[in-house]
Every structure is written in C-alpha cells, then in structure tokens.
Amino acid sequence: MAETEEGKRSIMGIGAHPDDLEISCGGTLAAYAGHGHRVTMCHVCRGDKGHFRLPPGELRQVRCAEAGAAARLIGAGVVMLDVPDGEAGSDWAGQRLRVVEAIREAKPDLIITHAPEDYHPDHVAVQRMVVEAAFLATVPYVSPCREAIGRVPEIRLMDTYAGVNFVPTEYVDITATLAVKQAMMESYRSQVDWLKEHDGLDILEFIAVGARYRGFQGGCRYAEGFRKHVAGLFIRSAPILT
Numbered sequence: 001m002a003e004t005e006e007g008k009r010s011i012m013g014i015g016a017h018p019d020d021l022e023i024s025c026g027g028t029l030a031a032y033a034g035h036g037h038r039v040t041m042c043h044v045c046r047g048d049k050g051h052f053r054l055p056p057g058e059l060r061q062v063r064c065a066e067a068g069a070a071a072r073l074i075g076a077g078v079v080m081l082d083v084p085d086g087e088a089g090s091d092w093a094g095q096r097l098r099v100v101e102a103i104r105e106a107k108p109d110l111i112i113t114h115a116p117e118d119y120h121p122d123h124v125a126v127q128r129m130v131v132e133a134a135f136l137a138t139v140p141y142v143s144p145c146r147e148a149i150g151r152v153p154e155i156r157l158m159d160t161y162a163g164v165n166f167v168p169t170e171y172v173d174i175t176a177t178l179a180v181k182q183a184m185m186e187s188y189r190s191q192v193d194w195l196k197e198h199d200g201l202d203i204l205e206f207i208a209v210g211a212r213y214r215g216f217q218g219g220c221r222y223a224e225g226f227r228k229h230v231a232g233l234f235i236r237s238a239p240i241l242t
C-alpha cells in the first residue's frame with residue numbers, strides 16, 4: 001500500500017448514511033487515527049429520513065452536527081455529499097462524480113465501504129458507486145475538478161448489519177478502540193432513538209455483541225470484520241504468500 005510522504009496512510013471510509021461507518025468500521029478508523037494516519041469519513045446521504053418526529057430539513061442539520069461530533073472524537077475529517085436518504089443511485093452519474101471528487105480530494109491509500117450483501121438499498125448503491133468511482137478517480141478527463149489520483153486505491157468491504165450474509169476474510173482487533181467506537185455512535189442521539197423505535201434495536205448493545213462475535217472469530221476480544229474487494233487493477237502483488 002502506498003504511503004504519504006510522512007510515512008502515514010490516507011484512510012477513507014465511504015458510507016451511505018451518517019452513522020454507518022461508525023457502526024461497521026468505527027473501531028478500525030479509530031485505530032488508524034490513533035496510529036497517526038489521516039482518516040476521512042465520507043457520508044454520501046444526508047441522513048434526513050431516519051426519524052419519526054424530526055422533519056427532514058431539521059434532521060439533516062442534526063445528522064450533520066452528529067457526524068462532526070463523532071469524527072472529532074478520532075480527529076477525522078468529514079465529507080457530506082448531501083444525497084437525500086433513499087435516493088442513492090437515483091442520479092447515478094452525478095452522484096458518482098461527487099464520489100470521484102471526494103476521493104481525489106482525500107487521495108486515499110485505502111477505502112472502506114459497504115458490502116454488496118448489505119440490507120439497505122442506499123448501502124448497496126453506495127458500494128457499487130464507490131467501486132466505480134475509485135477507478136474513475138484515476139481517469140483525468142472524467143472530471144475537470146481536482147487532479148486525478150495516481151492509482152486505484154485498495155478497497156475493503158465492511159461488515160453487513162449483524163453480519164448477515166457476510167463472511168470476513170480479515171479481522172481488525174478493536175479491543176483498544178471499542179469504547180471510542182461506542183462513543184462515536186452515542187454522538188448520534190437521533191439514531192440511537194430511531195433504531196430503538198423503528199427496529200427495536202439497542203445499537204450500543206448491538207455494536208458490543210457484534211464486536212465480541214467477530215472477536216471470537218478473529219482470535220481477540222473485540223474485532224471488526226472485512227473482506228478485500230478483488231477486481232482487476234485493485235490487486236497488488238507481493239513477493240511471496242504470507
């Protein structure tokens with residue numbers, strides 16, 4: 001994996017809704033940040049629909065503030081692409097271009113995004129969009145905005161909700177960062193309430209149990225699971241298998 005001139009990597013999480021990255025890879029992003037790597041959290045949708053009482057205009061502002069508070073806990077940058085909830089993929093070329101430009105800005109060595117097996121249509125659309133945008137970010141004439149990046153970043157797919165239909169091939173030990181992952185999620189007061197009311201889900205318990213379950217698989221106390229996205233031009237060679 002390429003490194004920045006300071007010897008540190010640029011890590012970019014790209015999730016559909018503000019809180020998806022925190023739930024599925026927050027511990028890993030916190031670990032990267034803790035090791036001095038540059039972390040960017042990109043939320044494609046504005047998170048304006050997930051509430052019973054707050055109307056979309058108001059919730060959009062709340063989610064934006066919550067995303068900022070969560071990112072500040074690990075010193076990450078935040079990028080909001082402001083697509084209405086439920087409409088990821090509705091203007092495919094236009095939204096994909098926004099992702100291309102966000103990738104060019106962050107210049108990531110590694111992108112973490114959703115898995116195609118996930119349950120939410122916005123998650124699935126964003127996964128496909130990110131894979132396409134990661135390649136197109138290297139093609140100069142795709143966008144006049146910002147210089148094309150030099151090569152396609154590596155991509156890791158993050159766990160689905162409750163791990164359904166997802167078999168990780170890599171595990172990150174988040175034992176040291178579970179508490180900050182939980183705190184990041186607690187920043188989303190609107191979503192702690194929404195998930196309880198809409199899905200009967202205690203999201204903080206959900207995060208702890210999921211991390212413990214992946215920890216059993218990964219040989220540590222708490223873990224997050226990932227799978228490498230494998231496609232032509234995304235593959236890096238190594239001198240020998242390890």
Ligand SMILES: [Zn+2]
Pocket residue numbers: 016017020120123
């Ligand atoms: Zn989501």
